[in-house]
Each structure stands twice: as structure tokens, then as C-alpha cells.
Amino acid sequence: MSTQVPEQVEDESSAESVSPGKQKRDAKKRERAERLQEQREAEAAEKARTADDTYHLKVFRYDPEVEGKQEPRFDDFYVPYKQGMTVLDALMWARDHYDSSLTFRHSCRQAICGSDALFVNGSQRLGCKTQLSDLSEPVRVEPLPHADVVKDLVVDMEHFYDQMEAVEPYFQTNSLPAEDEEQRQTRENREKVKMSTRCIWCSACMSSCNIAAGDNEYLGPAAINKAYRFAMDEREGEDMKQRRLEILEQEHGVWRCQTQFSCTEVCPKDIPLTEHIQELKREAIKNNLKFW
Amino acid sequence: MYEHDVIVVGAGGAGLRAAIAAHEEGADVAIVSKLHPVRSHTGAAEGGINAALREGDSWEDHAYDTMKGSDYLGDAPAVETLCKDSPKETIQLEHWGMAFSRDDDGRVSQRPFGGLSFPRTTYAGAETGHQLLHTMYEQLVKRGIKVYDEWHVTRLAVSDEDDPEDRTCHGIVAYDVQTGKIEGFRARNGVILATGGLGQVYDHTTNAVANTGDGVAMAYRAGAPIEDMEFIQFHPTTLPSTGVLITEGVRGEGGILYNKHGERFMFEYGYANNLGELASRDVVSRAELTEVNEGRGIEDEYVHLDMRHLGEERIVDRLENIIHLSEDFEGVNPLEAPMPVKPGQHYAMGGVETDENGETCITGLYAAGECACASVHGGNRLGGNALPELIVFGKRAGHHAAGKDMKDAEITTGKVGDYEPADVESPVQLGEAGLGGDAVADGGATADLSGDEVVQRALDDERETIEHLLEKEDGIQHAEIRERVQKSMTEHVNVFREEEALKDALRDIREARELYQDVYVADKSRTFNTDLLQTLETRNILDIAESITVGALARNEFRGAHWRKEYQERRDEEWLKHTMLSWNDGEPELWYKPVILEGENKTYEPKIRSY
Numbered sequence: 001m002s003t004q005v006p007e008q009v010e011d012e013s014s015a016e017s018v019s020p021g022k023q024k025r026d027a028k029k030r031e032r033a034e035r036l037q038e039q040r041e042a043e044a045a046e047k048a049r050t051a052d053d054t055y056h057l058k059v060f061r062y063d064p065e066v067e068g069k070q071e072p073r074f075d076d077f078y079v080p081y082k083q084g085m086t087v088l089d090a091l092m093w094a095r096d097h098y099d100s101s102l103t104f105r106h107s108c109r110q111a112i113c114g115s116d117a118l119f120v121n122g123s124q125r126l127g128c129k130t131q132l133s134d135l136s137e138p139v140r141v142e143p144l145p146h147a148d149v150v151k152d153l154v155v156d157m158e159h160f161y162d163q164m165e166a167v168e169p170y171f172q173t174n175s176l177p178a179e180d181e182e183q184r185q186t187r188e189n190r191e192k193v194k195m196s197t198r199c200i201w202c203s204a205c206m207s208s209c210n211i212a213a214g215d216n217e218y219l220g221p222a223a224i225n226k227a228y229r230f231a232m233d234e235r236e237g238e239d240m241k242q243r244r245l246e247i248l249e250q251e252h253g254v255w256r257c258q259t260q261f262s263c264t265e266v267c268p269k270d271i272p273l274t275e276h277i278q279e280l281k282r283e284a285i286k287n288n289l290k291f292w
Numbered sequence: 293m294y295e296h297d298v299i300v301v302g303a304g305g306a307g308l309r310a311a312i313a314a315h316e317e318g319a320d321v322a323i324v325s326k327l328h329p330v331r332s333h334t335g336a337a338e339g340g341i342n343a344a345l346r347e348g349d350s351w352e353d354h355a356y357d358t359m360k361g362s363d364y365l366g367d368a369p370a371v372e373t374l375c376k377d378s379p380k381e382t383i384q385l386e387h388w389g390m391a392f393s394r395d396d397d398g399r400v401s402q403r404p405f406g407g408l409s410f411p412r413t414t415y416a417g418a419e420t421g422h423q424l425l426h427t428m429y430e431q432l433v434k435r436g437i438k439v440y441d442e443w444h445v446t447r448l449a450v451s452d453e454d455d456p457e458d459r460t461c462h463g464i465v466a467y468d469v470q471t472g473k474i475e476g477f478r479a480r481n482g483v484i485l486a487t488g489g490l491g492q493v494y495d496h497t498t499n500a501v502a503n504t505g506d507g508v509a510m511a512y513r514a515g516a517p518i519e520d521m522e523f524i525q526f527h528p529t530t531l532p533s534t535g536v537l538i539t540e541g542v543r544g545e546g547g548i549l550y551n552k553h554g555e556r557f558m559f560e561y562g563y564a565n566n567l568g569e570l571a572s573r574d575v576v577s578r579a580e581l582t583e584v585n586e587g588r589g590i591e592d593e594y595v596h597l598d599m600r601h602l603g604e605e606r607i608v609d610r611l612e613n614i615i616h617l618s619e620d621f622e623g624v625n626p627l628e629a630p631m632p633v634k635p636g637q638h639y640a641m642g643g644v645e646t647d648e649n650g651e652t653c654i655t656g657l658y659a660a661g662e663c664a665c666a667s668v669h670g671g672n673r674l675g676g677n678a679l680p681e682l683i684v685f686g687k688r689a690g691h692h693a694a695g696k697d698m699k700d701a702e703i704t705t706g707k708v709g710d711y712e713p714a715d716v717e718s719p720v721q722l723g724e725a726g727l728g729g730d731a732v733a734d735g736g737a738t739a740d741l742s743g744d745e746v747v748q749r750a751l752d753d754e755r756e757t758i759e760h761l762l763e764k765e766d767g768i769q770h771a772e773i774r775e776r777v778q779k780s781m782t783e784h785v786n787v788f789r790e791e792e793a794l795k796d797a798l799r800d801i802r803e804a805r806e807l808y809q810d811v812y813v814a815d816k817s818r819t820f821n822t823d824l825l826q827t828l829e830t831r832n833i834l835d836i837a838e839s840i841t842v843g844a845l846a847r848n849e850f851r852g853a854h855w856r857k858e859y860q861e862r863r864d865e866e867w868l869k870h871t872m873l874s875w876n877d878g879e880p881e882l883w884y885k886p887v888i889l890e891g892e893n894k895t896y897e898p899k900i901r902s903y
């Protein structure tokens with residue numbers, strides 16, 4: 001298609017009865033057509049390059065019910081690369097084009113539902129938030145460590161949910177104003193709790209934590225962060241804060257943390273988890289001093 | 293069989309609010325949701341919640357803005373209920389601890405939003421939906437409300453009297469994703485659908501993968517009419533590879549749209565000579581698509597949104613999260629390069645027909661949130677009006693289902709009063725001939741069945757369907773069918789709608805329906821079988837795609853988000869009416885009912901929608 005345009009132009013300009021003005025215009029036209037042609041060729045070359053461009057994924061497979069998958073194994077998938085492609089996109093492509101039984105949780109595709117925390121090339125990441133182009137090949141995709149695998153990349157989240165719910169994860173206050181009036185909160189206080197409210201319950205932090213792996217009852221970084229979110233909210237009041245600190249001070253609470261920072265490193269929402277835990281430890285000490 | 297007073301299907305903002313309300317009324321309520329509650333797509337909402345909280349503002353002004361925005365296809369009793377209840381419900385969220393952004397005096401912040409005459413959009417940073425969803429889930433935990441999470445609802449248990457208005461919903465059938473168990477759930481008082489959006493009908497959408505319109509499709513097949521399905525909102529700036537939304541704020545701050553020749557097309561091609569990039573969502577979306585269709589798009593797919601000239605400081609200060617979104621989801625650093633953007637499906641104005649108490653025409657069946665149509669958004673939703681809809685109508689549906697004494701609704705449901713039968717000229721047969729739908733059929737004798745028996749029948753039918761899908765050894769896979777329909781919808785039923793293209797879409801859907809007769813599930817496992825679940829969702833996508841296209845073909849005018857090439861004007865003499873579609877035993881039946889423009893104290897006279 002694209003070669004036709006310059007040819008036509010040439011035919012026309014070689015004809016005899018052409019005025020100088022038209023010749024000039026034609027030359028311009030030719031120039032433009034050539035530029036266009038070049039551009040198209042460059043685009044086509046780019047397309048061909050990207051078509052060859054595949055990513056090699058090694059994906060963990062397991063299904064307790066299916067013969068041949070009861071023994072965990074890795075499957076190889078070669079997925080054609082497109083600019084902007086994430087690990088989740090690649091998994092979806094592999095599932096829709098190669099093997100419809102490839103199983104993983106996902107929903108929002110924008111790092112807000114917290115469904116697709118995976119173990120990618122050895123660290124906890126959200127599949128949807130990880131660009132393939134940032135990874136070395138082959139890209140190893142495994143379920144989150146330290147959790148029971150249900151099937152393929154799906155892990156059992158019950159334990160994580162139990163821990164989250166163990167810290168009375170709901171707002172409690174005794175000083176609510178009238179029904180049609182909001183409780184006041186300073187901007188500073190809102191800023192203080194802001195990062196802690198960003199948690200999407202993906203459990204990447206919990207999976208990365210050695211302490212949680214060794215102590216099944218340890219509340220874990222996400223649950224402690226949830227408690228932090230309320231303990232630091234001035235609207236709850238001092239009494240409630242004391243009560244929250246008591247929950248956190250228990251045997252499997254804040255004191256278990258050995259400040260290894262692994263949780264903070266993997267958190268896709270950039271929540272300063274270790275800092276929050278440290279701050280709660282300091283508050284707990286202050287608290288004890290008060291009563292001693 | 294499980295049994296509760298009230299069963300809520302879905303755990304996004306609408307479902308959570310409904311469950312809390314039913315619980316407040318003393319009902320034994322349970323939520324059944326295919327996702328864990330915090331995974332719901334309500335979490336993705338960024339902008340805010342419209343509520344007339346401040347002096348100088350009033351619910352009347354909010355109602356006026358909403359009516360105008362709806363292009364006079366909203367029903368006044370629903371619109372006024374939304375605007376009156378929203379302030380109280382927004383404060384309720386604050387009292388539950390929601391982390392709203394704050395003003396210097398410590399009160400919750402509000403900001404201006406498109407189409408609003410007062411800055412009444414109450415927000416929590418750029419993560420209002422996330423904060424709302426988590427705050428309500430916390431309240432659910434506090435009350436100990438039972439959640440069956442990762443249970444996929446596949447069918448409603450509704451009796452099958454001839455007229456849907458005489459039918460009763462007795463419960464649901466659901467599939468336990470982890471174990472593959474199929475169970476019946478009996479609801480003594482009622483079932484509330486809160487299944488959210490239907491963006492997966494298109495191949496490019498801001499909606500989640502789970503937004504497959506299940507609730508709308510299930511209610512439709514059980515006999516509840518669906519309303520104004522053709523009204524789909526598209527957002528002009530979504531990232532091409534994922535559909536992630538880039539907020540209007542970028543253009544508000546001065547971001548510029550360019551085509552592949554580097555032309556500022558909004559002005560250079562005269563799409564909006566005054567407002568340029570700041571024209572309304574539908575105008576900008578159509579301009580972008582025109583550029584691409586006429587060969588001036590980049591990679592024949594998208595255009596560029598450039599904000600580099602704003603300078604790093606200003607971008608970091610005001611639009612920081614956009615840098616992350618563009619880098620994480622498109623691999624483009626917007627401080628160094630323009631962002632690729634294109635229009636994407638965003639919101640469904642239509643849904644299951646309800647009144648302002650959330651009730652459908654089927655006794656005991658309710659709907660709330662994006663899957664419902666009361667209607668508050670009419671032809672076009674204003675930004676910031678969906679989240680208040682969740683909390684206002686979610687609560688009302690929860691209260692009503694739990695038996696609370698409430699004022700009778702003014703909106704009627706089902707074929708009563710002033711309705712108008714109609715026809716659409718389809719090039720192919722519509723619906724699923726030969727299939728009776730989901731209402732429990734028993735040779736017409738179900739009026740005598742007990743509620744338990746209706747649920748049992750529905751359960752038996754569903755088991756059979758699922759067994760068949762799992763036993764079938766070969767055929768076609770759902771992904772192929774789904775992709776065809778999604779592509780066709782994006783190509784033919786987008787911001788541009790022309791008769792022939794709409795007919796092509798109906799042909800494609802017909803073809804896909806025929807292919808679906810031969811669908812099979814390759815994964816035979818009972819454990820976490822997403823292949824099976826997506827196959828069931830694909831059936832819903834087919835029914836929904838058809839309903840959108842039929843409504844679009846029938847509506848010969850340009851109103852709100854619905855543009856027709858052949859009819860470039862809003863035609864109030866003929867079209868101040870809702871498009872209704874009834875399943876009618878598998879042969880979709882089109883009819884209309886009038887819009888209610890009479891409010892409590894005034895009538896909303898249609899005016900030209902110009903800003």
C-alpha cells in the first residue's frame with residue numbers, strides 16, 4: 001500500500017505539460033510522501049520487533065484434585081510483549097490463550113483491591129503493579145510464601161483475615177457530636193494516620209515477615225498498622241488509645257517485631273510499617289511509665 | 293440449605309451499607325459475595341461523594357444539578373431522595389471514622405466537580421472509595437455480620453407466575469469458589485442485589501474484572517425489567533493497556549491533548565473551540581475517537597495527554613498519584629513523556645428497575661448501587677453522585693427488606709399504569725430462544741410451591757447447568773466468545789452510535805450466543821475453578837451486551853451519553869421516557885415508561901444541557 005503514493009507522484013511529474021508551479025507543489029508532495037513512507041517503515045519495523053518480543057514466564061502450578069498437578073511444578077509460558085504490560089497482564093494472556101485452568105486472584109488491575117500479591121522473582125509484589133520490563137527473565141511467578149496454597153497462585157487468606165480482625169479494627173469513640181454534625185479532626189492528625197489508612201489487605205508484608213513465619217499467633221505488620229490507624233486518631237480519645245495499646249502489648253503483639261524492615265520494603269502502598277510499629281512500642285513504654 | 297432473613301449479594305459500598313441497615317433493624321442478615329468485601333471495586337473511586345453539607349448549599353440545588361446532568365431522564369422522587377439523604381449518610385460515614393480530608397477548622401473538605409453549582413464533593417484525598425469501602429467493612433466486622441466470601445451467586449430463586457409483578461424471590465443459589473460446592477440460600481424476607489458495574493461487556497474499561505453485570509443479568513432473567521441500559525458513560529482519559537483512569541484533574545490543571553502530528557486537536561479541528569480539553573466527558577471522548585478513526589491517532593489506538601509543561605513542582609504538588617499510575621500501569625513517566633490515553637467504558641447509568649426504596653417489581657427482590665436504576669442518573673451521571681447513591685439507597689433497601697416501616701414509594705415498578713409497548717427492528721433474533729430464564733419453572737404450577745421448594749428447584753437446575761459445563765469434553769472456550777463480544781461492543785456501541793453499526797453488534801451477539809451453546813470448561817477441578825466462573829459470567833455479558841445495544845438502537849435521539857449519528861438532537865416530545873426491557877421467557881420485550889419530572893415542590897422543566 002504505502003509504496004503507491006510516491007510512484008504516482010513520480011509518474012505525474014515526468015509528464016510533459018506541467019507548469020513550474022505545479023512542479024514545485026509536486027516536489028513538495030513527493031517530499032511529504034517520502035517522509036510519510038519513512039515514518040511508516042519505521043513503525044512497521046517497530047511492530048515487527050515487538051511481535052518477536054516475548055517474555056518467558058515460569059509459573060508455579062498445583063491442584064490437589066487434578067492428577068499431574070498434585071505434585072507442584074513450574075510451567076513455562078511465552079507471552080508476546082506489549083508496551084506497559086504487567087505481570088498480571090501476562091498471566092491473564094497465558095490463561096486466555098494457553099491454559100484456561102491457570103488460576104490466580106485478581107480484580108481491579110490497579111493496585112487497589114489487594115487480590116494479586118504474588119512472589120515474583122523472589123519478592124512479594126502485586127502482579128498488576130509490576131511492569132514486565134522491570135524484571136529479568138525468566139520471570140518466576142509463585143504464590144505468596146508462608147501461606148497454604150489452595151491452587152496454582154491462590155493462597156488461603158483466612159489466617160491473615162483473622163489477624164486483621166483480632167485488633168478491633170473499627171472506629172470507637174465516646175464523643176460523637178449531634179447526628180448532623182461531623183466530629184472535628186485537625187489536618188495534622190489526619191496527615192498522621194493517612195499512610196496507615198492506605199492498606200489494601202494484600203498480605204505481602206505478612207508473607208515477607210520472618211517473625212510471622214515462625215510465630216503463627218504474631219499479629220503481623222498489617223494488623224498492627226490497622227491498630228495504629230485507630231490508636232493515633234485523635235477522635236477516638238485517650239481511653240480508647242490505652243485500650244488499643246493493651247491489645248498491642250500482648251505477647252504476640254508489637255514486641256515480637258525485630259525491625260527487619262522486610263514488610264516496609266514490600267508494601268505496595270509504601271506504608272512505613274516498621275516505623276509505625278516502632279512508634280507504638282514507644283507509646284507502650286510511655287504508657288507503662290505512667291502506671292509504674 | 294443456608295437460611296437468613298435478608299441476603300445481600302455483593303459487598304461493595306451498596307452491599308455493605310444494605311447489610312448494616314438490615315442489621316440495625318434487627319434482621320438476621322448475611323452477605324454473599326464472589327470477592328472478599330475489601331476487594332470490591334468501590335475501592336477504586338477517587339474523586340468523592342456529593343453532599344450538600346454547607347451553608348449556601350442545599351439539597352434542592354444538588355437535585356437541580358443532578359436533574360440537569362441527567363439530561364432530564366432522572367426520576368425526581370429518586371433524585372430528591374438522593375440529595376436529601378446524602379448529607380446525613382455522609383456524616384454517618386464520618387462518625388464511623390472515615391478518614392476524610394479536612395479543612396483548617398477540622399471539618400470535612402469539599403471540592404468542585406464537573407456539573408455542580410457548589411463545591412459539594414466530599415473527599416478523602418484521591419482515595420475516597422477506598423476509605424469508604426474499608427470504613428464500612430470495619431462496621432460489618434464490629435457487628436459480626438456473616439459474610440460468605442468467595443461465594444459466587446449464579447441464580448435467583450424466584451417463583452414463576454406469568455406476570456413478574458406476581459412473583460416472589462425466596463433466595464439464591466451460590467457456588468463456593470474454594471470447594472466447588474453449590475448451595476441454596478433461603479431468604480425469609482428478601483434478597484438485595486448489590487453486584488456493581490458491568491464494564492466487562494467492553495474490552496476497555498475502568499471497571500474491575502469482576503464487574504460482569506451478574507446482578508442485572510440474573511434479575512433480568514428472573515423477570516425484573518431492566519431500565520435505560522443504553523446509557524453508558526465513557527471516560528476520555530484512560531490508559532490504553534489497562535483502562536486505569538487518569539483523573540480530569542490533569543486537564544483541569546492545564547494538561548493538553550495531542551494527536552500524532554502534535555496538533556492540539558480539541559482546538560485545531562474545532563471539537564470545542566471554547567473549552568478545549570475541558571469540554572465534557574462525552575465531547576472529549578468523541579474527539580479522541582475521531583482523531584484515531586481519521587488516522588491521526590498514535591499506533592491507530594490512542595492520543596497523547598501531555599502535562600510536562602506544568603513543571604515538575606506543580607505536578608508533584610497537585611497530581612502526584614498520576615505519576616505513579618502512569619509509571620506503574622503504562623510504564624511511562626509523565627514528567628518525561630506524554631501519557632497515552634483513550635476513551636474507556638466507565639459507568640452504567642441503567643440497571644435493574646427499582647423504586648426509591650430499592651424494591652423491584654418482584655416481591656422480596658431489591659437492588660442498590662450501580663446495578664440498580666431508580667433512576668438518579670438518567671442519561672448521564674455526574675461525577676461524585678455514585679458513591680452517595682450506594683449509601684443512600686443501600687441503606688433504604690436494607691431497611692425495607694428488614695421490614696422497617698417506610699413511606700410508600702412514588703416510583704412504580706413493573707408494567708403498571710402508563711406504560712407503552714414498543715418494538716425494535718432487529719436484524720437477528722434476540723434473546724435466548726428456548727430457554728425460559730431463571731424463574732423456577734414447573735409447568736406453571738409454582739404458585740403452590742413453598743419458599744424452600746422454590747430454592748430447591750433453583751438449586752437443582754443450577755447443579756444441572758454446572759454439571760453439564762464440567763462434563764462436556766470439548767467445544768469452544770468462554771474467553772474466545774467473551775473477546776468477540778467485548779470487541780464488537782467497543783467498536784460498535786461506544787460513544788458513536790449509528791444504526792448499521794448497532795445492527796452489526798446485534799449480529800455479533802447473536803453469533804456469540806450460538807457459539808455459547810457449545811461452550812465447555814476445560815478445567816475440571818472443583819477447587820477454585822475460575823474457568824467455570826468466567827464461563828458463567830460470559831453468559832451474563834451476552835445478555836447485558838444485547839440489552840445495551842437494543843436500547844441504543846431503539847432510542848432515536850441524542851440525550852446524555854447516548855449519541856446517535858442519525859438523530860443529533862434531544863427529542864423531548866417523544867423521548868422523555870425510560871427504555872425498559874423484560875426477559876419475557878427469553879424473547880426480550882421492549883417497552884417504555886414516562887420519566888417523573890414532578891418533584892416535591894417543583895417540576896423540573898427540561899432545559900438545554902449546556903455548561
Ligand SMILES: Cc1cc2nc3c(=O)[nH]c(=O)nc-3n(C[C@H](O)[C@H](O)[C@H](O)COP(=O)(O)OP(=O)(O)OC[C@H]3O[C@@H](n4cnc5c(N)ncnc54)[C@H](O)[C@@H]3O)c2cc1C
Nearest residue numbers: 302303304305306326327334339340445488661662678679
Ligand atoms: C475508577 C473509578 C472511579 C470512580 N470514581 C468515583 C467517584 O469519585 N465518585 C463517585 O461517586 N463514583 C465514582 N465511581 C463510580 C462508583 O465507584 C461505582 O459506581 C460504585 O463504587 C459501585 O459500587 P457497588 O457497591 O454498586 O459495586 P462494587 O463496589 O463493584 O461491588 C460489587 C460487589 O458485588 C459482588 N458481586 C458481583 N457479582 C457477584 C456474584 N455473581 N455473586 C456474588 N457477588 C457478586 C462483588 O464481589 C462485589 O463485592 C468510580 C468508578 C470507577 C470505576
Ligand code: SF4
Nearest residue numbers: 199200202203205267
Ligand atoms: S500493609 Fe502494605 S503490604 Fe501489608 S497488607 Fe497492607 S498494603 Fe499489603
Ligand code: FES
Nearest residue numbers: 108109113114128
Ligand atoms: S488486581 Fe487488584 S491489586 Fe492487583
